[in-house]
Amino acid sequence: MSLRITHLGSGSKGNATLLETEQVRVLVDQGFSGASLERRLKLLDLHPSDLDAILITHHHGDHGGGALIAQRRWGLCVHANARTAEELGLITDLWQPFVSLEAIQLGPDLAVLPVPVPHSGADNVAFIASHQGRRAAFITDLGSWTDELARYVRGCEHISVEANYDRGLLERGPYPRSLKERISGRGGHLSNEQTGTFLAEVVTDATTSITLTHLSDMNNRPHLAESTVLYHLDDRFQGDIHLSMQDGPEFSVFLGEAVDVEKAPEDHAALSLQREGS
Numbered sequence: 454m455s456l457r458i459t460h461l462g463s464g465s466k467g468n469a470t471l472l473e474t475e476q477v478r479v480l481v482d483q484g485f486s487g488a489s490l491e492r493r494l495k496l497l498d499l500h501p502s503d504l505d506a507i508l509i510t511h512h513h514g515d516h517g518g519g520a521l522i523a524q525r526r527w528g529l530c531v532h533a534n535a536r537t538a539e540e541l542g543l544i545t546d547l548w549q550p551f552v553s554l555e556a557i558q559l560g561p562d563l564a565v566l567p568v569p570v571p572h573s574g575a576d577n578v579a580f581i582a583s584h585q586g587r588r589a590a591f592i593t594d595l596g597s598w599t600d601e602l603a604r605y606v607r608g609c610e611h612i613s614v615e616a617n618y619d620r621g622l623l624e625r626g627p628y629p630r631s632l633k634e635r636i637s638g639r640g641g642h643l644s645n646e647q648t649g650t651f652l653a654e655v656v657t658d659a660t661t662s663i664t665l666t667h668l669s670d671m672n673n674r675p676h677l678a679e680s681t682v683l684y685h686l687d688d689r690f691q692g693d694i695h696l697s698m699q700d701g702p703e704f705s706v707f708l709g710e711a712v713d714v715e716k717a718p719e720d721h722a723a724l725s726l727q728r729e730g731s
């Protein structure tokens with residue numbers, strides 16, 4: 454029994470992360486068109502109608518823009534807080550409201566806790582998933598973090614967190630000053646350095662994998678994100694680090710008992726980067 458985590462793609466053009474246990478299959482965010490979601494899931498031999506539910510962090514198009522499509526086209530249930538549901542114009546009958554810090558039971562072996570995250574113009578949340586005593590954090594679109602968020606993320610075995618921009622690239626880049634200030638402000642996004650500092654605060658011996666997400670095309674580079682974060686983590690972290698780019702799925706991370714890859718479809722197995730002994 455394991456929790457399988459597969460980023461279907463991450464960045465300003467769309468985000469979605471697939472969480473699978475033996476009993477439940479859900480998406481965190483649906484920022485893709487219907488066709489794009491179908492194509493990404495097909496690479497895993499899945500179809501959107503195989504999903505049990507979708508959880509939305511906040512209403513921005515790259516996270517929630519495909520939620521209504523998923524309700525209309527496949528009748529999928531969407532979990533979102535009131536502000537997000539209103540902004541997205543969700544179909545009420547297929548909407549499950551949640552409030553921060555109250556656990557959502559998605560099935561017998563998967564629950565998630567929404568934790569508030571500062572992000573301007575949105576009621577954004579991080580999700581802490583828990584599966585048989587193991588926890589994984591999914592955090593995106595924040596310009597800063599709270600002690601409360603750090604407390605919930607500490608001790609998680611897997612942490613997915615955005616590393617949006619390199620400070621030097623943003624500063625020297627072509628964006629107008631006002632946009633640069635919005636991105637780097639308290640309600641914007643995390644720089645590679647901030648992500649490194651945050652992770653240094655929350656990574657413990659329990660943390661076995663980190664995935665960096667939402668890298669800016671214009672203002673970041675994969676090697677800068679990874680090296681900056683690893684520099685801040687120093688010897689605190691001995692696990693695996695992955696980067697989820699816009700065109701996924703590229704890999705899966707497993708928490709819990711190793712799965713029998715021979716039983717998985719070939720594409721599935723090829724995409725799997727399985728942690729040994731975890």
Ligand SMILES: [Zn+2]
Nearest residue numbers: 511513572594
């Ligand atoms: Zn956002």
Ligand SMILES: [Zn+2]
Nearest residue numbers: 465513515594
């Ligand atoms: Zn975003």
